[in-house]
Amino acid sequence: MLLKDSLDDGIQLGVEKVSFTDGTVWTRADMRSHIAYVGGTSGNETITGTTGVDTIHAGPGNDTLVGLAGNDTFLFRQNFGHDIITDFVAGAGSVDVIDLTSDIFVDFASVMAAAAQVGSDTMITHDANTSLLLKNVTRTNLHQDDFHFTPA
Structure with missing residues (x-):
């Protein structure tokens, strides 16, 4: 997955969460921890x-x-x-x-x-x-x- 300029808490736009088909949900903090x-x-x-x-x-x-x-x-x-x-x-x-x-x-x-x-x-x-x-x-x-x- 490629996310560009999407995980900074200081921006208004971007990815807030990712939901997987198995029900797992990653928040911005979760995504940052997996980079x-x-x-x-x-x-x-x-x-x-x-x-x-x-x-x-x-x-x-x-x-x-x-x-x-x-x-x-x-x-x-x-x-x-x-x-x-x-x-x-x-x-x-x-x-x-x-x-x-x-x-x-x-x-x-x-x-x-x-x-x-x-x-x-x-x-x-x-x-x-x-x-x-x-x-x-x-x-x-x-x-x-x-x-x-x-x-x-």
């Missing part, structure tokens, strides 16, 4: 996950990603633009993961070579058109557990 994948488009967007476990794929625009609570995976593929994660939790055994394809970075050492401390944030730059800013994350807190490398 497994949140994806963006080629536009510049703010993409917000849920308080549960999310997989967030930004797409090629310049996006701001908000995972909220939960163990979140942020997917980045070739030409993802200049993106920002506002609430990434870094460190050994951390709950959040950045998933990169090997045509962007091949391993943790290559990520660290491209990472720079910028004030209280960490900027990871692949090239002039592709970068990732981790808000309020220090470079020294990054750990190999924070990254997964998927073959391109």
Whole structure:
């Protein structure tokens, strides 16, 4: 089921509930708790996950990603633009993961070579058109557990 801009309690329109043939009814809160994948488009967007476990794929625009609570995976593929994660939790055994394809970075050492401390944030730059800013994350807190490398 694809629901786009439909589960925000602050909007007037949208899906209020889903009724299944077996009598099960999901409210907006129920639907948000079952979301497994949140994806963006080629536009510049703010993409917000849920308080549960999310997989967030930004797409090629310049996006701001908000995972909220939960163990979140942020997917980045070739030409993802200049993106920002506002609430990434870094460190050994951390709950959040950045998933990169090997045509962007091949391993943790290559990520660290491209990472720079910028004030209280960490900027990871692949090239002039592709970068990732981790808000309020220090470079020294990054750990190999924070990254997964998927073959391109």
